[in-house]
Amino acid sequence: MTPLLETRSLSKTFGGLKAVQNVDLRIEANRIVSVIGPNGAGKTTFFNCLSGIYRPDGGSILLEGRDITGRPPHQVCQLGLSRTFQNIRLFPEMTVLENVLVAQFQHRSLSPLPLLLHSPHFCAQEKQSRDDALGFLDFVGLAQYADTLSSSLAYGLQRRLEIARALATRPRLLLLDEPAAGMNPQETIDMVRLISSIRDRGLAILLIEHDMKVVMTISDDILVLDHGVPIAHGAPDHVRKDPQVIKAYLGEEISN
Amino acid sequence: MTDPSSSSTLAEIILDGISRGAVYALVALGYTMVYGVLGMINFAHGEIFMIGMFACVYAIGLFSMAWGDHVLINLVLGVLLAMVFSAAYGYANERIAYRRLRKAHVLAPLTSAIGISTFLQYFIFLTVSKEKVQFPRYYSDFLTTHHLTLGSVEITYLRLAILGLTFLIMGGLFYLIHYTRLGIALRATAQDQLMASLVGVPVDKIIAFTFILGSALAAVAGVMVAMYTNVLVFDAGYRVGLKAFTAAILGGIGNVPGAVLGAMILGLTEALTTLQFGSEWNDVSTFAVLMLVLLLRPRGLLGERVADKV
Amino acid sequence: MLTRWRPYLLGLLGLATITFPFLWLQLAPDFAKNTVGVTWTPSHALNFFGDLSTVFVVALLIWLGNLGNRHFGWGRALARNSVWQKADHLWTDYWAWLIVPLLFLIIPLNFRSIGFVSTSTLGLLTFAGLYMILAVGLNITVGMTGLLVLGYAGFYAFGAYLFALTQQYIYFPWWMAAPLAFIFGGGAGYLLGLPCLRLRGDYLAIVTLGFAEAFRELMRNLDFAGGDKGIVLKDNSIFQGCAGLTNSQVCFAVTAFALVATVFLVQRLFYSPVGRAWIAIRENEVAAAAVGVPVVQMKLLAFSLSAAIAAVAGVIYGAKDGFVSPAMCEFQQSIMVLAMVILGGLGNSYGALFGAGLLYLVPEYLKVLPSAIQNNDALAAIVPSFIRDSFQHLSDYRWLLFGAVMVIMMLYRPQGLLGSSRRKTEMLHR
Numbered sequence: 001m002t003p004l005l006e007t008r009s010l011s012k013t014f015g016g017l018k019a020v021q022n023v024d025l026r027i028e029a030n031r032i033v034s035v036i037g038p039n040g041a042g043k044t045t046f047f048n049c050l051s052g053i054y055r056p057d058g059g060s061i062l063l064e065g066r067d068i069t070g071r072p073p074h075q076v077c078q079l080g081l082s083r084t085f086q087n088i089r090l091f092p093e094m095t096v097l098e099n100v101l102v103a104q105f106q107h108r109s110l111s112p113l114p115l116l117l118h119s120p121h122f123c124a125q126e127k128q129s130r131d132d133a134l135g136f137l138d139f140v141g142l143a144q145y146a147d148t149l150s151s152s153l154a155y156g157l158q159r160r161l162e163i164a165r166a167l168a169t170r171p172r173l174l175l176l177d178e179p180a181a182g183m184n185p186q187e188t189i190d191m192v193r194l195i196s197s198i199r200d201r202g203l204a205i206l207l208i209e210h211d212m213k214v215v216m217t218i219s220d221d222i223l224v225l226d227h228g229v230p231i232a233h234g235a236p237d238h239v240r241k242d243p244q245v246i247k248a249y250l251g252e253e254i255s256n
Numbered sequence: 257m258t259d260p261s262s263s264s265t266l267a268e269i270i271l272d273g274i275s276r277g278a279v280y281a282l283v284a285l286g287y288t289m290v291y292g293v294l295g296m297i298n299f300a301h302g303e304i305f306m307i308g309m310f311a312c313v314y315a316i317g318l319f320s321m322a323w324g325d326h327v328l329i330n331l332v333l334g335v336l337l338a339m340v341f342s343a344a345y346g347y348a349n350e351r352i353a354y355r356r357l358r359k360a361h362v363l364a365p366l367t368s369a370i371g372i373s374t375f376l377q378y379f380i381f382l383t384v385s386k387e388k389v390q391f392p393r394y395y396s397d398f399l400t401t402h403h404l405t406l407g408s409v410e411i412t413y414l415r416l417a418i419l420g421l422t423f424l425i426m427g428g429l430f431y432l433i434h435y436t437r438l439g440i441a442l443r444a445t446a447q448d449q450l451m452a453s454l455v456g457v458p459v460d461k462i463i464a465f466t467f468i469l470g471s472a473l474a475a476v477a478g479v480m481v482a483m484y485t486n487v488l489v490f491d492a493g494y495r496v497g498l499k500a501f502t503a504a505i506l507g508g509i510g511n512v513p514g515a516v517l518g519a520m521i522l523g524l525t526e527a528l529t530t531l532q533f534g535s536e537w538n539d540v541s542t543f544a545v546l547m548l549v550l551l552l553r554p555r556g557l558l559g560e561r562v563a564d565k566v
Numbered sequence: 567m568l569t570r571w572r573p574y575l576l577g578l579l580g581l582a583t584i585t586f587p588f589l590w591l592q593l594a595p596d597f598a599k600n601t602v603g604v605t606w607t608p609s610h611a612l613n614f615f616g617d618l619s620t621v622f623v624v625a626l627l628i629w630l631g632n633l634g635n636r637h638f639g640w641g642r643a644l645a646r647n648s649v650w651q652k653a654d655h656l657w658t659d660y661w662a663w664l665i666v667p668l669l670f671l672i673i674p675l676n677f678r679s680i681g682f683v684s685t686s687t688l689g690l691l692t693f694a695g696l697y698m699i700l701a702v703g704l705n706i707t708v709g710m711t712g713l714l715v716l717g718y719a720g721f722y723a724f725g726a727y728l729f730a731l732t733q734q735y736i737y738f739p740w741w742m743a744a745p746l747a748f749i750f751g752g753g754a755g756y757l758l759g760l761p762c763l764r765l766r767g768d769y770l771a772i773v774t775l776g777f778a779e780a781f782r783e784l785m786r787n788l789d790f791a792g793g794d795k796g797i798v799l800k801d802n803s804i805f806q807g808c809a810g811l812t813n814s815q816v817c818f819a820v821t822a823f824a825l826v827a828t829v830f831l832v833q834r835l836f837y838s839p840v841g842r843a844w845i846a847i848r849e850n851e852v853a854a855a856a857v858g859v860p861v862v863q864m865k866l867l868a869f870s871l872s873a874a875i876a877a878v879a880g881v882i883y884g885a886k887d888g889f890v891s892p893a894m895c896e897f898q899q900s901i902m903v904l905a906m907v908i909l910g911g912l913g914n915s916y917g918a919l920f921g922a923g924l925l926y927l928v929p930e931y932l933k934v935l936p937s938a939i940q941n942n943d944a945l946a947a948i949v950p951s952f953i954r955d956s957f958q959h960l961s962d963y964r965w966l967l968f969g970a971v972m973v974i975m976m977l978y979r980p981q982g983l984l985g986s987s988r989r990k991t992e993m994l995h996r
Contacts, residue, residue, distance in 0.1 A: 543777065
């Protein structure tokens, strides 16, 4: 069976810096895979390659067996891979609801005549997408804020809105870039709960996270990157004991 | 090929092109430096150039009233005063219209720059002259009528001065940017304003300095053009500004050697167009070159592709 | 107190110094010796400030109003007054967007029998309507998608020339020229946008500016396009009087119809996935792409649509005036339309209509105001003559003020006078 996502020796360099080198990763449907590693390990670059923001220099990316290497971001998203950003990127002048509505772009028919004349079909579609959007907001717990400006949301809620927006594109794989960054313990617990409930909807999740408690509790698989090189890959318990991982995180001497 | 007249025409065209290019380069440097440091198009830079033109004539007028028509003294002082004035306008520009918009959406500073540009044009239109003003010939005659003969090519002193000054300034600028503390601070500011300010670079002052320097260079170009064409007019800055800006884009905006290269290419294109089709086709050929470069090398000739930070 | 005001005083002093020669001195060329002198002419500067006195008074009033708003909450009191809120509803109600253009259409035509609207007023309104179409069209790119276009008048002239040339050389009914201009104008926009829309937004600004300049130069140099003098069509106005309407009334009706159609088109697109995608691109391009919005295509759509609208406006202009010249795509034209969009409110079609009306009609009315005051005995007695003169000169200062308005709006009210009523009302809509 073809995995949901497969990368084959994916590489990206910036000038002389090898940001990502020969990463091989397989993600099966309905699993949570985490990418961890020290700062500057190339995790976000890896995400940017997957979501089409960077064009990888080598290797290939297969989404459900289809080659998406070097496709522009919007096509990658339309093929079923959606993401959030480490530094939140919402549409600040739009309401919370509108932020989610934008993400339904690819599922809307744009034939000009029905759109201009407001044909019954178009109106029904418009209503449907509002209902869906409200559903996604409800799922992440933002339904009551539907009409507020997204820039006036609290930080933690903005992260949730980004997730709702990513879900609204109806992906099969969701990339979350440090969803729990800057959150207090309670918010982190809520976030973990949200992530597992996303998995319960049948999505696979690829996660970058620094909070080891989060990573160890929810991941099925962990990929460890150091200086762009994958140094370990496996179940949380396996990775936790890997000497190379300990060395990468804590330095040479302690691990000896 | 053996016909001497055709070869001299070619040499003259190249010379004409290079001296046009030199003037464009002086203005283009201002655009490209501001873009390099702030990432915004200082649309009002052409008007600073025009202010330089008028300030020089005013200064000459003032000096000739004060102590008579001494060509050399008045001209040199006039150029210096024009530089000071243009620099002051450039600084005021930055202080009033741009400083508060540094972190705004790209459209905001650009729009405000267009506003300043329109304002300055019509300020001069309303207060100085609605018509063309003549540059005092008494001061430019010496430079425009005397010339140096090199083989079959005659170079007027004015062209010589334009070329000499431009290359001198270019060299100075190169030295300044690459070998002085100020240049290091400038480059640091261009790369990362926040980081530069954290390591003690006075970012506001550096940005103001960029505007002042660019404006002073534009004033020099303004005086040269005023002497060359003999005409000062309130919208002169718009035309030259547009050309210089195109030159900066051609070379890769934000890139100092690129601006010079782009300006030279533009100058030569214009000189060739003038010869082949007549000067009225200059804008069309300029636009064609711009579109061609954007199609083939979207970041300009010497521009680098910079990935967006995500 | 003094320390607080010191920077402002120093700034004013600095500005006074650098503007000193241009304001207080006049150049006195000495043609015999080919040299130059300067003369001290304080009257010159005093006239300058005198002419602008009205502006200073208005600015002072606005400043005081602002101060009052900050300290006594005048604005909030006004907002509580539900008239404003109702008006806000009106903008987004189902059919209400038709009201303004329809009023625009009906009033002048109905008053014909009463003789209320003179031909010249009708002409003025027709031009205002054309500017409104242009402003609404430009608003798509600048306001909604966040791309700056500096050569918008280039497309306006493109449409006008397309019309004039087809009229001149091929027999062509004018109403067929409008769809043709829509298609060709859009195509020109598409071709122009294709290479530069992949790059940073400001490249488009400069490329369109270059296009307008090059197009003007081209039309000026091509003999069949009439050169500098432009093209004068045989019938001065293509719109002949019909159905008991005069020539200028037909012009007006056509303009008003085009305006209604444009506003309809733009508003319908705005409140659809397309409009949301445009706003998303304006707000954050990377995020828009990441949620599946094809950024380059949507930008191209916005830009070609606004180019097409300008081309249609150009056709109407050509048909109305019967005269097309290279001056149509002067930079000032583009700037004027841009100033209308910015003043009215970026991203808001009604703002654009409002801005166009304000910036076109106010200077035009200011021109006729002095004679109107003079003709009216009561007003002539009250209004002192220097204010009258100041009104008269004010239209000379139009560009100076446009420039200042653009800077001031960007600094203090970047969302424009009407702002964006979109966000509050998205839920109320439908």
